Amino acid sequence: MSCTTIQVADLRFTYPGAHDSVLDGLSVSIGEGERVALLGPNGSGKTTFVLHLNGLLSLQSGTIRIGDLDMTDANLPEIRRRVGAVFQDADDQLFMQSVRDDVSFGPANLGVPRGDLDGVVERALDQVGAMPLIDRTPHHLSGGEKRRVAIATVLAMEPHALVLDEPTSGLDPVGRRELAELLAGLPQTQLVVTHDLPFALQTCPRSMIVSGGKVVADGPTREVLADAELLAANRLELPYGFDVSAL
Amino acid sequence: MAGGLDGRGVGHLVIHGHSPVHRLAPETKVVSTFAFVICVALTPREQMWAFGVHAAVALSIVALAGLPARVVLARLAVIIPFLTFAALVPFVAGGEEIEVLGIGLSRDGLWGAWNVAAKASIGATASIILSATTSVPEILRALTRLRVPKVLVSIMAFMMRYLDLLVDQLGRMRTSMTARCHDPRWLWQAKPIASSAGALFVRSYERGERVHQAMLSRGFTGTMPDLEEQATPGGDWARAALPPVVALAVLLAAVML
Ligand SMILES: Nc1ncnc2c1ncn2[C@@H]1O[C@H](COP(=O)(O)OP(=O)(O)OP(=O)(O)O)[C@@H](O)[C@H]1O
Numbered sequence: 001m002s003c004t005t006i007q008v009a010d011l012r013f014t015y016p017g018a019h020d021s022v023l024d025g026l027s028v029s030i031g032e033g034e035r036v037a038l039l040g041p042n043g044s045g046k047t048t049f050v051l052h053l054n055g056l057l058s059l060q061s062g063t064i065r066i067g068d069l070d071m072t073d074a075n076l077p078e079i080r081r082r083v084g085a086v087f088q089d090a091d092d093q094l095f096m097q098s099v100r101d102d103v104s105f106g107p108a109n110l111g112v113p114r115g116d117l118d119g120v121v122e123r124a125l126d127q128v129g130a131m132p133l134i135d136r137t138p139h140h141l142s143g144g145e146k147r148r149v150a151i152a153t154v155l156a157m158e159p160h161a162l163v164l165d166e167p168t169s170g171l172d173p174v175g176r177r178e179l180a181e182l183l184a185g186l187p188q189t190q191l192v193v194t195h196d197l198p199f200a201l202q203t204c205p206r207s208m209i210v211s212g213g214k215v216v217a218d219g220p221t222r223e224v225l226a227d228a229e230l231l232a233a234n235r236l237e238l239p240y241g242f243d244v245s246a247l
Numbered sequence: 248m249a250g251g252l253d254g255r256g257v258g259h260l261v262i263h264g265h266s267p268v269h270r271l272a273p274e275t276k277v278v279s280t281f282a283f284v285i286c287v288a289l290t291p292r293e294q295m296w297a298f299g300v301h302a303a304v305a306l307s308i309v310a311l312a313g314l315p316a317r318v319v320l321a322r323l324a325v326i327i328p329f330l331t332f333a334a335l336v337p338f339v340a341g342g343e344e345i346e347v348l349g350i351g352l353s354r355d356g357l358w359g360a361w362n363v364a365a366k367a368s369i370g371a372t373a374s375i376i377l378s379a380t381t382s383v384p385e386i387l388r389a390l391t392r393l394r395v396p397k398v399l400v401s402i403m404a405f406m407m408r409y410l411d412l413l414v415d416q417l418g419r420m421r422t423s424m425t426a427r428c429h430d431p432r433w434l435w436q437a438k439p440i441a442s443s444a445g446a447l448f449v450r451s452y453e454r455g456e457r458v459h460q461a462m463l464s465r466g467f468t469g470t471m472p473d474l475e476e477q478a479t480p481g482g483d484w485a486r487a488a489l490p491p492v493v494a495l496a497v498l499l500a501a502v503m504l
């Protein structure tokens with residue numbers, strides 16, 4: 001089996017102390033090299049799911065397999081190397097004092113020799129067009145710049161799969177288009193969590209809708225977005241004047 | 248509110264520059280500062296001239312590092328509570344009294360006050376030089392290279408990080424209050440901030456959790472990677488040794504005389 005497939009079966013999760021379950025029998029299967037959008041209203045459990053894919057929340061019920069690895073403590077380091085997660089709030093992702101140090105953090109933890117670090121860092125920043133930011137303090141970047149650097153921190157670890165949580169939030173239209181082009185040009189398997197339906201259409205051939213902690217729709221993005229009733233039932237809405245069938 | 252709480256965090260004490268002091272290897276600066284402060288602390292309080300030399304050494308390094316006097320003085324404000332306390336000692340201490348401007352003061356108390364004031368201000372100036380010319384990650388890396396146990400360094404790294412987040416979060420809350428026309432300039436206007444302290448801690452804690460998760464997902468296993476490779480240049484040790492060596496000579500002279 002390829003090492004980039006993501007197989008999730010019957011995932012259930014309740015936050016400690018909370019009453020209702022956030023994930024309630026979520027099953028997902030993503031093949032190698034696929035780009036899949038994960039759509040869903042606020043609070044539907046998307047971020048909770050993303051945290052599971054990196055083993056950041058412990059499995060309560062169900063199974064997660066990344067390629068040939070089961071989600072177990074012993075496999076965690078390798079799973080985190082394979083699955084690069086870009087978090088919803090870039091401020092959480094950037095914690096060092098310079099962009100260079102921040103992008104070095106992941107590869108240094110993976111044991112990339114110091115002599116090679118600069119090359120790895122520069123390549124990753126170059127990929128997202130953020131090379132000029134290399135000596136800046138992450139703290140003081142604009143939202144869009146932070147987002148690019150956050151993606152670079154993950155690309156520097158050369159993951160096999162990318163999971164991006166709301167990657168377009170805070171980006172201007174040009175930044176958004178550039179991100180779409182960036183993602184389309186990356187070879188990795190991608191799971192893109194978003195509310196931005198046109199962005200999903202632009203970048204992901206396949207879409208899933210999560211609602212109430214489970215997948216309620218899964219199909220070609222164009223078909224999913226053309227189903228007005230399905231969207232309305234899940235608090236999703238195309239921007240005013242946007243017509244999928246016209247594309 | 249006090250300066251420095253404007254959302255820039257503790258990681259921003261550094262005043263950028265390219266002076267010889269900035270360029271010294273951080274571990275040499277850490278050791279040098281520590282040794283200098285020890286010598287100052289051990290100097291007998293009766294030898295006033297010795298403190299003059301110590302102060303001159305500290306001030307010439309401030310000048311060498313190109314630190315603005317205004318900033319150094321502002322940061323020295325942290326020792327005001329100690330100075331206030333020191334100023335009270337001559338009034339309350341017992342023993343032999345001497346007359347100053349018609350007021351009877353304790354001789355021992357006066358020496359005590361002088362002792363605290365001189366040592367605190369010279370020591371604080373030394374730490375201000377260190378923190379203004381060395382970033383927090385540099386200091387943490389220096390401690391690692393000085394073989395301080397990694398666990399301790401990690402704890403300190405997290406402490407600094409969380410403190411940064413806390414200050415940052417406070418800055419944001421203050422911004423959002425200012426945006427709603429609350430203008431907290433003085434301590435007694437800080438009530439809304441004080442009353443939202445609970446929210447501040449919860450928010451900071453949760454952000455800290457999320458940052459920790461982000462670190463784990465990038466392979467963090469409990470120790471910060473050492474991203475700098477070069478060994479400490481020998482010349483740096485020699486240069487950094489200069490202030491503590493002078494201080495040690497002064498200390499020995501002061502003890503002998
Ligand atoms: N740390 C936590 N403790 C308790 N409950 C939580 C926690 N994090 C999230 N929740 C709850 O779990 C539910 C799902 O949250 P999650 O962040 O996964 O949603 P989401 O789909 O990512 O939403 P959004 O689109 O707003 O990012 C929400 O009801 C939320 O209140």
Ligand SMILES: [Mg+2]
Binds near residue numbers: 046047048
């Ligand atoms: Mg979310």
